[in-house]
Amino acid sequence: MVEIFNERNRQFYDYWKQLPRAEGSLLPYRSSFLPEEIPDLLPNLLLFEVISKDFMKIRLQGTTIDEQYGSDMAGANYLDFVEPKRREVAASAFLMMAETPCGIVARLDQLLTTGRYVTVEAIGFPLLNDRGDNPIIIYSSNELRRSNRFTFEDEYQLHYIYVLDREIIDIGAGAPEFHDLPDDDH
Structure with a gap:
């Protein structure tokens, strides 16, 4: 059983699990995800389209996420916000979710634009993407607590995000092993 600490994330997980699946698939279509059914969760949602291993397009970003980062990043490449030495690992997580398929829950320390x-x-x-072949990844991101971190000066840093832990969620296709370190670091 996956460990989810935030109640909103638990509600998101329960909602995603009950979505009708495409015939013969472990995944629901994007069109079966109806935002009006979970209005309280929308401010903390992010929707990504996996265009290629180098381009994870931010399709939708909730208002709480806008406030945390100081702008609406919709349309941008998520990887542009990741430190260069971490981009391959970040992209691998998205690709793994789309290809296996599986889910991910992660705890992260973040530096907000408010400081x-x-x-x-x-x-x-x-x-599943109703409009094409590019996979869609949907995330719910909610605050757990104030971090005690005061500096992000180590090799595991993303630009504004420090990955504390990441757990793969088996949705029926297995839970592949995932290393949060670049290949040459483990």
Whole structure:
């Protein structure tokens, strides 16, 4: 059983699990995800389209996420916000979710544009794209507590995000092993 600490993330997980699946698939179509059914969760949702291993397009970003990062990043490449030495690992997580398929829950320390550090829990799952071949990944990201971190000066840093832990969620296709370190570091 996956450990989810934030109640909103638990509600998101329960909602995703009950979505009708495409025939013969472990995944629901994007069109079966109806935002009006979970209005209280929308401010903390992110929707990504996996265009290629180098381009994870931010399709939708909730208002709480806008406030945390100081802008609406919709349309941008998520990987542009990741430190260069971490981009391959970050992209691998998205690709693994789409290809296996599986979910991920991660706890992260984040530096917000307000200068405040927080610890968040983010949980994501793949969806089938009704409009094309590019997979869709949907995340719910909610604050757990204030972080005690005061500096992000080590090799595991993302630009604004420090990955504390990441757990793979088996949705029926297995839970592949995932290393949060670049290949040459483990």
